[in-house]
Amino acid sequence: MLWFKKKKYPAFWNDYLKKFKTSQPKSIENTRFVVFDTETTGFDTLTDRILSIGAVSIFNNIIDVSDSTEVYLKQDEFKAETVEIHGILKEGNLLKINENEAIEQFINYIGNAVLVAHHSAFDIEMINNALKRLNLPKLKNKCIDTGILYKKLDGKKESHISLDMLCDEFNIPKHDRHTxxxxxxxxxxxxxxxxxxxKQERYVHYSDLFRASNNKGYI
Amino acid sequence: MNTIAVRIYDFLKAFPPFNMLLPESLLSICKSIEVQYVEKDNFIFKTNDPVQDKFYVVKDGDIGLFTASNELIDECDEGDIFGLRALMRQGNYLLSAKAIEESIVYCISSTLFDDYIASNSEASKYLMANLVSNYRKSNIEEQNHNFFTSFQHTTSGLQDFLEEQTADYSKNPITCSTKTSIKDAAILMTEKRVGSIIITEKNKPLGIITDKDLRTKIATGLFSIEESVSKIMTSPVIAYHTNITVAEAQIAMLKHRITHLCITKDGTVDSELTGILSEHDIIVIRENNATVLIKEVKRSKSTEDLKQIRLRAQKLLKRYIEQQIPITFASKIITEINNSITIKIIENAISFMNQPLPTSFTWLAIGSQGREEQLLFTDQDNALVFDDVPENDIKKTKDYFLKLSKKITQDLNAVGFEFCPAKMMASNPKWCLSLSQWKQQFKRWITSPDQDNLMLCTIFFDFEPIYGNKQLVKTMSEGIFESISNHEIFLNHLGVNALKNPPPLSFFRHFLVEQSGEHKDQFDIKARAMMPLVDAARLLILSNNIEAHNNTILRYEKLIELEPQNKELYNDCLIAFKNLLHFRTEQGLKHDDSGRFIDLKSLSKANRLELKNCFKAIKEIQELILVRFNLSQFL
Structure with a gap:
């Protein structure tokens, strides 16, 4: 810990930390959720790299498209075999920024929001590893995994359920999958x-959303 | 790059008014949209909630709008807008919005609305006409209405209208290249029977040769016919855009002292040639205007002439519809032309009879013709009333008028107003009666209103004198009102009749279509949408003891005057009826039929919204009738 204290963080990280000093809202309606997803060169959180981050926020049960972000990252790491999944070419005509810029933007964007992702452990780990490369600590945000949240529903105990399967079950059109x-x-x-x-099934307390979450980002 | 906004954009761009916005405006809206998920039976807003600073578009699902007493008054599904009226009005919500199925709605803020939608004239006009409060809607309508009615019967007014019309240019201009010889060009012009040829390069107009050039430059020996067209062509040409109006075209021709204008894609000589507009085309357009047509009716020599005039009137109508000229104006013009044709035929028939009229008579148009709502070619409906004659002369007199009527109906048929299959024509002895006989007839219908008699009433009550002694009609109307006031129960029967066709509430899920027959799965716009409004107007006017108002639009206008407390409702009915009449005419012209049966699948979203608003008006007017005539006991 002594090593961390000596460390001088960049301004954006200090701003980020400050946002956690104030007490957090304790209801679903008053919480800002940031739902995000990363596209990566592969599934190894250590060697693979983030190619893009997309996120949109929810406040008071409403998705706010104006409060959303989408960035593409310049990476030296490139695996031809995953291109067909995410569709991001190394030299595509998308505007790409460096990983450090992208992470700074993302940190500024999320603030103290509760992060939501499907199988969030992977995406959180990818972000945390990127932070590590910048000599920064891990994310401090609370986190919800929609895969785990789903299992709280009555009669849903499947161990691993894909986003595609959930889209079908919840009647969500699968446009733009894998962006x-x-x-x-x-x-x-x-x-x-x-x-x-x-909420239909039972009374849902705010903290229920996080319970039984085996997420490391969760305090 | 914003994948989410683009996805929303892809959805919204299919629906009005969003499809009327510029792509970048719509994308800006999409970038700031909010997405709300609503579980079944949950509310988006409730009656008396303060109005949110936004309106809503249904993305998925089904949102019901309910009154405070929990009555469903509208259903919104994919692409439908709600909450906009409240946003305009401010204050509290008058209705509740509840998810009938689980739904996703897009929320658009008032700022976005002001910045991108209200500023777009087409989109805001659309919203005004379809969605925003009745008050605003009626204002727009009234403005137009006054504007058009102020000069409706003056010649200058008709001419003015013409100036604003886009000129109908010829879309297949005859062209040749610069290498073509003058001789070949002249041969081509002769073959195609045109007075001009355009010399093009890569489909752009370079020059033009007209008959005049051949006269002044070739026949005079200045150039040999073997030389290339480029030697004698006039270049550059004068080019105009495709929506040039008649007035613009004439001014351009005068200004440049030319007789031909090239019409190009963007209006410059450096773009693709799309047509040519000649002075002759302008003359043809002028020939087909209403005043000219009416004059020609008067000069016509044969039924064949009249038939041609009627066909030209049909073209005129088509142009009116295409150019969004108000339907009240269009129907007045067409009625005027039809009436003058009928009068001409009657006059001819009388002279054909070769013996003096035994007594005075009146020729009546009945049904939709009597209401002056006959825009398309349909069958003729008419009747004849002649003045009372001594008992002994009745048979002789009737025979005379039957013979006259036979001639008239035959001529009408020849002109294109086909015989009525139900024989509701003056040539039928049943509908060629003396004044006293007609009074008796109406009295019988009124005192024993069975189903058949009510049906006849709905047709014969809407009569309009076309030719003859108008005093007879006045006396006849008085007789009718007298009979009605002696048998008030008749109005209740007429009321029940007016409620026969309740409107469908929602378009997609429970739309009433024909269950069988030739028009299976089609929607009968006449029976299910127009007739309920016509029947309601007739009933209410009759119950107010008002005569001489046969036209449905005029009837509603009169009702607004008589019952200002119901102004809004009657105005809705008026607008609904105008829209329906316009719509039916458009459909009829498009499919070359009566426009009565509509294939729902062919309707655009805008059409569907329009129709939906019409049904709202029908529903409300039927409720008023139900209460006013105390009909619940009859139903």
């Missing part, structure tokens, strides 16, 4: 639908 923003948007609809369904 970070598209998946983030789909996940945000999924999140609203699962929460709504949970």
């Amino acid at each position: 970070a923003s598209g998946d983030a948007f789909i996940t945000s609809l999924l999140f609203l639908k699962i929460v709504s369904k949970l």
Whole structure:
């Protein structure tokens, strides 16, 4: 810990930390959720790299498209075999920024929001590893995994359920699958639908959303 | 790059008014849209909630709008807009919006609305006409209405209108290249029977040769016919855009002292040639205007002439519809032309009879013709009333008028107003009666209103004198009102009749279509949408003891005057009826039929919204009738 204290963080990170000093809202309606997704060169959180991040926020059960972000990253790491999944070419004509810029933007964007992602452990780990490369600590945000949230519904105990399967079950059109923003948007609809369904089944306390979450980012 | 906004854009661009916006405006809206998920039976807003600073578009699902007493008054599904009226009005919501199925709605803020939608004239006009409060809607309508009615019967007014019309140019201009010889060009012009040829290069107009050039440059020996067209062509040409109006075209021709204008894609000589507009085309357009047609009716020599005039009137109508000229204006013009044709035929028939009229008579148009709502070619409906004669002369007199009527109806048929299959024509002895006989007839219908008699009433009550002694009609109307006031129960029967066809509430899910027959799965716009409004107007006017108002639009206008407390409702009915009449005429012209049966699948979203608003008006007017005539006990 002594090593961290000596460390001098960049201004954006200090701003980020400050946002956690004030007490956080304790209801679903008053919480800003940021639903996000990353597209990566592969599934190894250590060697693979983030190619794009897409995110959209939810406040008071409403998805706010104006509060969304979408960035593409310049990476040296490139795997031809995953191109067909995410569709991002190394030299595509998308505007790409460096990983450090992208992470700074993302950190500024999320603030102290509760992060939501499908199988969030992977995306959080990818972000945390990128932070590590910048000599920064891990994300401090609370986190919800829609995969785990789904299992709180009555009679849903499947161990691993894909976003595609959930889209079918919840009648969400699978447009723009495998673009970070598209998946983030789909996940945000999924999140609203699962929460709504949970509320129908029983009284849902705010903290229920986080319980049984085996997420490391969760405090 | 914003994948989410683009996805929303892709959805909204299919629906009005969003499809009327510039792509970048719509994309700006999409970038700031909010997406709300609503579980079944949950509310988006409730009656008396303060109005949110936004309106809504249904993305998926089904949102019901309910009154405070929880009555469903409208259903919105994919692409439908709600909450906009409240946003305009401010204050509290008058209705509740509840999800009938689980739904996703897009929320658009008032700022976005002001910046991108209200500023677009087409989109705001659309919203005004379809969605925004009745008050605003009626204002627009009234403005137009006054504007058009102020000069409706003056010749200058008709001419003015013409100036604003886009000129109908010829879309297949005859062209040749610069290498063509003058001789070949002249041969081509002769073959195609045109007075001009345009010399093009890569489909752009370079020059033009007209008959005059051949006269002044070739026949005079200045150039050999073997030389290339480029030697004698006039270049550059004068080019105009495709929506040039008649007035613009004439001014351009005068200004440049030319007789031909090239019409190009963007209005410059450096773009693709799309047509040519000649002085002759302008003359043809002028020939087909209403005043000219009416004059020609008077000069006509044969039924064949009249038939041609009627066909030209049909073209005129088509142009009116295409150019969005108000339907009240169009129907007045067409009625005027039809009436003058009928009068001409009657006059001819009388002279054909070769013996003096035994007594005075009146020729009546009945049904939709009597209401002056006959825009398309349909069958003729008419009747004849002649003045009372001594008992002994009745048979002789009737025979005379039957013979006259036979001639008239035959001529009408020859002109294109086909015989009525139900024989509701003056040539039928049943509908060629003396004044006293007609009074008796109406009295019988009124005192024993069975189904058949009510049906006849709805047709014969809407009569309009076309030719003859108008005093007879006045006396006849008085007789009718007397009979009605002696048998008030008749109005209740007429009321029940007016409620026969309740409107469908929602378009997609429970739309009433014909269950069988030739028009299976089609929507009968006449029976299910127009007749309920016509029947309601007739009933209410009759119950107010008002005569001489047969036209449905005029009837509603009169009702607004008589019952200002119901102004809004009657105005809705008026607008609904105008829209329906316009719509039916458009459909009829498009499919070359009566326009009565509509294939729902062919309707655009805008058409569907329009129709939906019409049904709202029908529903409300039927409720008023139900209450006013105390009909619940009859139904």
